[in-house]
Amino acid sequence: MNYPSDAELDRFIRTRLQLLGIDLSVLPEEDADAPADQARVVAAVRRLLRDQMPVVSDFPLDPISVPPVLYTSALSGRLHG
Amino acid sequence: MGDGSRQPQDALVDRRSFLVRMGALSAAAAVGCTPVGSGSGAGPAPGRGDVPVDGSPADVGTATGAGAGVDPRAAESFFRELPRPDLSGAAPTDSAEFTAWEAGALLRDGRLGALEHTEAYLARIRRWDGVYQAFNEVTAEAARARARALDGGAAEGILHGIPLAVKDNIHTAGVRTTANSHIFRDFIPDRDATLVSALRGAGFVMVGKSQLGPLATTRALTPDGEVTTVNAWTPGNPDVSPGGSSSGSATAVMARLAASSLGTQTGGSITMPSRAQGTTGLKPTFGRVSLDGVIPLSYTRDHVGPLARDVRDAALVLQAMAGEDHRDPRTLGLPPVPDYLTAATPVEEGGRARVRWDTRLGIFPDWADGGGDGGQNRRAFLREAESVGVDVVEIPVPDGWDELTSGAFNAIRLVERAEPFLPYMKDDVRLMGVTLTSFLSGLFVSGDEYLKGQRAKLALLRLTLEGVLDRCDVVALESHIPFDMIGLPLLALPVGIREMGGVELPDGVLLGGAPFGEERLLAVGTAVQARTDWHRRRPPEPSPADEAWLRRPGARGRLDLDTVAREAQ
Numbered sequence: 001m002n003y004p005s006d007a008e009l010d011r012f013i014r015t016r017l018q019l020l021g022i023d024l025s026v027l028p029e030e031d032a033d034a035p036a037d038q039a040r041v042v043a044a045v046r047r048l049l050r051d052q053m054p055v056v057s058d059f060p061l062d063p064i065s066v067p068p069v070l071y072t073s074a075l076s077g078r079l080h081g
Numbered sequence: 082m083g084d085g086s087r088q089p090q091d092a093l094v095d096r097r098s099f100l101v102r103m104g105a106l107s108a109a110a111a112v113g114c115t116p117v118g119s120g121s122g123a124g125p126a127p128g129r130g131d132v133p134v135d136g137s138p139a140d141v142g143t144a145t146g147a148g149a150g151v152d153p154r155a156a157e158s159f160f161r162e163l164p165r166p167d168l169s170g171a172a173p174t175d176s177a178e179f180t181a182w183e184a185g186a187l188l189r190d191g192r193l194g195a196l197e198h199t200e201a202y203l204a205r206i207r208r209w210d211g212v213y214q215a216f217n218e219v220t221a222e223a224a225r226a227r228a229r230a231l232d233g234g235a236a237e238g239i240l241h242g243i244p245l246a247v248k249d250n251i252h253t254a255g256v257r258t259t260a261n262s263h264i265f266r267d268f269i270p271d272r273d274a275t276l277v278s279a280l281r282g283a284g285f286v287m288v289g290k291s292q293l294g295p296l297a298t299t300r301a302l303t304p305d306g307e308v309t310t311v312n313a314w315t316p317g318n319p320d321v322s323p324g325g326s327s328s329g330s331a332t333a334v335m336a337r338l339a340a341s342s343l344g345t346q347t348g349g350s351i352t353m354p355s356r357a358q359g360t361t362g363l364k365p366t367f368g369r370v371s372l373d374g375v376i377p378l379s380y381t382r383d384h385v386g387p388l389a390r391d392v393r394d395a396a397l398v399l400q401a402m403a404g405e406d407h408r409d410p411r412t413l414g415l416p417p418v419p420d421y422l423t424a425a426t427p428v429e430e431g432g433r434a435r436v437r438w439d440t441r442l443g444i445f446p447d448w449a450d451g452g453g454d455g456g457q458n459r460r461a462f463l464r465e466a467e468s469v470g471v472d473v474v475e476i477p478v479p480d481g482w483d484e485l486t487s488g489a490f491n492a493i494r495l496v497e498r499a500e501p502f503l504p505y506m507k508d509d510v511r512l513m514g515v516t517l518t519s520f521l522s523g524l525f526v527s528g529d530e531y532l533k534g535q536r537a538k539l540a541l542l543r544l545t546l547e548g549v550l551d552r553c554d555v556v557a558l559e560s561h562i563p564f565d566m567i568g569l570p571l572l573a574l575p576v577g578i579r580e581m582g583g584v585e586l587p588d589g590v591l592l593g594g595a596p597f598g599e600e601r602l603l604a605v606g607t608a609v610q611a612r613t614d615w616h617r618r619r620p621p622e623p624s625p626a627d628e629a630w631l632r633r634p635g636a637r638g639r640l641d642l643d644t645v646a647r648e649a650q
Contacts, residue, residue: 045518056534066537069535071568
C-alpha cells in the first residue's frame with residue numbers, strides 16, 4: 001500500500017474541514033506575515049497525521065488490562081480507613 | 082524525625098486501590114463539561130454552606146467545599162507563629178516587598194491596612210506595567226473599594242487584604258474575562274468562578290486580570306501574535322520568554338505588582354513561567370481546585386494553581402481555593418482538603434530546618450549530571466534537600482515512559498480544545514488568530530486514537546505509581562508533560578541563577594508528587610527555602626533604556642503561527 005502523498009493528504013484535510021463547515025478560504029493562501037494562512041495550517045495538520053498519530057495507533061496496549069481513563073486523579077479518592 | 086502526629090495525605094491514598102478502580106470510572110467521567118464562554122449561568126456561586134457534604138475520614142477529615150479546607154484554628158496558629166518583617170528601619174518599607182504571609186501577619190496585627198497595602202501594589206502597577214504588560218486589565222477602583230471594606234472588619238480570612246492577580250481566563254463577575262482572545266474580547270461574566278468566590282471568602286483583593294497567551298496556549302501575545310508581557314528579569318529583551326501561558330501571572334509576582342497570582346496549567350503553564358522567572362509555582366492534583374468558570378483548554382488536563390513568592394504563599398492560596406464544588410463533578414469524591422498551611426511551615430530540629438515527614442526524593446539517571454549553571458544549580462538543590470533530611474535516591478526510567486510521554490501522546494489533548502471551540506472555527510477561523518493550528522489539529526485525531534490516548538494515561542499512571550513513586554515520595558522531573566497528562570501534582574522551585582546567552586535568568590527545578598501529594602511537596606519546598614535565599618531574589622527595576630526601547634513600535638516583536646503551534650501548551 002502506498003502512503004498518501006502530500007497532495008492527497010491536503011485534499012483529505014480540506015475535505016474534512018468542508019464537511020465540518022469550516023471555511024479555510026477566509027485565510028490568505030500563503031502569507032508569512034498573517035496570523036495564519038492556509039499553507040501553514042494545512043502543513044501542520046499534515047505533520048500531525050503523518051508523524052504523530054501513527055505513533056499512537058501503533059503503540060501496543062493490552063485491550064483488557066488497560067481500559068481508557070479520562071480523569072485519573074478521581075480514582076485515588078479511597079483512603080485507608 | 083519529622084511530624085509524627087499526622088501523616089501527609091499521599092501516604093494515606095491507597096495506591097493499589099487507585100489502580101484497581103481505574104477500569105470502573107472511565108467512560109462515566111465524561112460528564113459535566115464546562116461550557117465555553119457562556120458558563121456564567123444565573124444563580125448564586127457556591128459558598129461554604131451550600132455544597133453537599135459527604136462523610137470525611139476522621140483521620141484526615143476536613144470540611145468540603147472550595148476553600149472550606151481552612152481550619153480556623155490552624156490558620157490562626159499559622160499566622161500567630163510567623164516571624165514578622167522588621168519595620169524598624171529609617172526608611173518606610175514598601176509593603177509590596179512583603180510576602181503574602183508576612184503581610185498577612187502584619188494585617189492581623191493591625192500594623193498594615195488593606196487599603197495601604199493595596200495602594201502599594203497599585204502604585205507599582207501604575208509605574209511599571211507599561212513596561213511589563215503583566216495585566217490585561219487593572220481593577221484599581223474595585224480593589225480600593227474592596228480594601229476599604231476589609232479595613233472596616235476583622236481580619237478573619239487567610240488572604241485578608243492580600244492583593245492577587247487573577248489569570249484572565251478565569252471568570253470574574255462584572256470584569257472582562259477575555260482569555261486574551263478575539264472570541265472573548267468583550268465577555269463579562271455575570272458571576273465569579275467558584276475558586277474566585279472562595280478566594281473572596283478568604284479576603285483577597287483582586288488588583289487585576291493577568292495577561293496570558295491567547296486562550297492559554299503559549300507565552301503572552303496578542304491574539305494575532307504580537308508579544309505583550311516580558312520576563313521581569315529582562316524587560317528590555319522581549320525575546321526572552323516570560324514562560325507561558327501564565328506569563329502575566331509570573332511577571333506580576335516577580336515584579337511586585339501582585340503578592341501572588343493564579344495560573345492555569347494544561348501543558349506546563351504554571352510551572353514553566355515559574356521556572357522562567359523564579360516564582361514558586363504549584364500545580365495541584367487534577368480536581369483539587371474547581372474548574373467551574375475557567376475557560377477550558379483541555380477537560381482532562383486543565384488545572385488551577387498559585388504562582389507565588391515562596392512555598393508558604395503558595396499554600397495560602399491553594400488552601401483558600403481547594404475543595405469540592407458541585408458545579409464541577411471532577412472535584413467530587415476526592416480526599417478531603419488537608420492542612421496545607423502546616424505542611425508549608427518549616428520545622429526545626431536542633432535549630433536547623435528539617436523536612437516535616439521522612440521523604441525520599443527520586444532522581445532519574447543524569448538528572449543532576451549536566452554542566453554549566455543548570456547542572457550546578459541542580460546539585461546545589463540536592464545538597465540542600467539532603468541537608469534538611471531528604472533522602473535522595475536514584476531511580477531508573479521505567480520502560481515505556483519515554484514513549485507514553487512523547488509528543489505524539491501529548492498531542493491527544495488537542496481533541497479537547499477542538500471540540501469546544503468548533504463553533505467558533507465554523508463561524509470564522511480568523512477568530513483563533515495565531516493559535517489556530519493547535520485547535521484545528523484536534524479535529525484530525527480520530528476517535529480510536531483519542532481512545533488510545535486515554536488508555537495510555539492509565540498505562541502511564543501505572544508506570545508512575547509502580548515504577549517511580551513506589552521508590553520515592555517526590556520525583557525530580559525534566560518535563561511537566563508526564564504529570565500534566567495524568568493529573569499528578571507539580572511544584573516548581575527556584576534554585577538560583579543561570580546564564581543564558583549572556584543574560585542572567587532564574588533557574589528552577591520541577592518536583593512531582595503522588596496523587597494528592599501537595600503536602601509532601603510543600604514540606605520539601607519550605608524546608609529547602611528555610612535554608613536558602615533563592616526564592617528571595619528579585620530582578621532590578623526596568624532601566625530607562627528598557628522603557629525607551631519598549632516604547633518603540635514593534636519593539637516587542639511577534640511569534641508566528643508555526644512557533645505558537647510548536648510551543649502550544
